[in-house]
Amino acid sequence: MTDGTADPGFVSETEEAEATEEAEAAEEATVTLRVWRGDAAGGDLVDYTLPANEGEVVLDVVHRIQATLAPDLACRWNCKAGKCGSCSSEINGKPGLMCMTRVDELPEGPITVTPMRTFPILRDLVTDVSFNYEVAKRVPAFAPLPAGPEGYRMQQVDVERGQEFRKCIECFLCQDVCHVIRDHEDNKQHYAGPRFFIRLAELEMHPLDTNDRRELVRQRMGIGLCNITKCCTEVCPEHIKITDNAIIPLKERVVDSSYDPVAWLGRKILGRHKRTAEEAAAAAPH
Amino acid sequence: MTTFDNPTVTPVAIGGTRGGPDAPTLRQDRWWVQPLVTVTALTAFVVYSAWAVFVNKDYYVGVAMHRDLISPFYSPCIAASCVPGARGTAVVAGWWHITPALIVMGGPLGFRLTCYYYRRAYYRGFWQSPPNCAVADGHRRYTGESRFPLILQNIHRYFFFIGLLFNVILTIDAVMAFRMPGAGGIGFSAGTLVLCVNAVLLWLYSLSCHAARHLCGGGVRKFSAHPIRHRVWRVLTPLNAHHMQLAWASLLFVAFADLYVRLVASGVITDPKLF
Structure with a gap:
């Protein structure tokens, strides 16, 4: 050749x-x-x-x-x-x-x-992932106002907000990787975990929901235990921005309700009631 | 001070034997690189900034060099101990005679210490809680941010507002850096560029903050009822996605800006006038 x-x-x-x-x-x-x-x-x-x-x-x-x-x-x-x-x-x-x-x-x-x-x-x-199902029972359900004559109406912008959270497939990888319960078994008593912070964030951001779960999130779901190391976000197979879009917004809402003196003063002046953990939990299935 | 006002909750099933080898981690990748880089970089910054704060000289380039450049570590210079020319419009702390940088460092330091990104970085890097994902926590007991002192992380939004105040001041410094005193008129030197980039990065870092995103509109339940807040939220949200990069860029550039001013002030380099 x-x-x-x-x-x-x-x-x-x-x-x-x-x-x-x-x-x-x-x-x-x-x-x-x-x-x-x-x-x-x-x-x-x-x-x-x-x-x-x-x-x-x-x-x-x-x-x-x-x-x-x-x-x-x-x-x-x-x-x-x-x-x-x-x-x-x-x-x-x-x-x-x-x-x-x-x-x-x-x-x-x-x-x-x-x-x-x-x-x-x-x-x-x-x-045995039944821990997650037990926690799920403690999450107060969606509590909308009674429907009007036209039923429930929502703007598209409000519908879109919660869509990311609804992608969750409940693989519980975020719960698995979360060191709060992975390395400290005793925290399972009072910590919901990333999967349920997604659920709670979705409910708290729902325009038709009437429950105020902030005290519940603080006292019984243990949002303060999360130190936002973002491992839940890293392992999520659905690429849900768990920390940025659910946990931190929940933490900030808890700051509004419990740690911000200006917000506290505003509630006092305006006479707004903050729902207690017991009141919020009354809507939980379990 | 505790998060758990009422710890009596419906019990969940805990305990049971866990599967898998009883090892701190089974990860085979170089998981330790990330916390090591974080610790190295943050330590280097802390060491440099501590030196820069306590050295208390060469932080201002004044009329003698036909420039008006001040190190971001020393601005606003409001103490009696400030060098002439570096002083702000008012000497607020006339009784302060040690390094003026100590007065101003509290605000930016508090903002960064309570920042959601830096919390992640130092909890992983320094506190080993956890060192990386699926690597065992370095502590036997863990209460997170539910007790004192870490419960104080919740005041981040107040440091955000303090940070904004510093951004305004450092933006004024950047504008003043266009002045070429002595030579007359307005000019643009490398020092001007450095202070401008520094101010821009600090604004971007502050506006990408999670607290800002919440306060501007993230906290509302119904976007459709708050169209302006929703619009602001939509602008800040993509910025928030780059909070980590902006945190590092602004941190390193603040140190660089201080170093640049210091080198010019001490005569090691001259600040070239670009136009």
């Missing part, structure tokens, strides 16, 4: 050798998942090595482990599309959804998959 034109049928020995090497490498490529296996009695990390498949997410590999190596591996999952919030776990120590974490985006070497640390273990990768 001295004239520089390529012969489509010609493959040099070097290219052939490279192609063979690549094919062999692809054949030999493996992925190792280091999965925590155990229950409340104890457990350990167990390595599972399988052939690597292109484009897989961690949940795919977990399913292949279930299908081939460990049929008794417990794992919670549902939609495999990042919308049900079931497959929350910790991948290489970082809270995330297994179905949204691509294997080829993780560093070389074994991938550690462990259950969410903040909640009690049931088995393997499955945790």
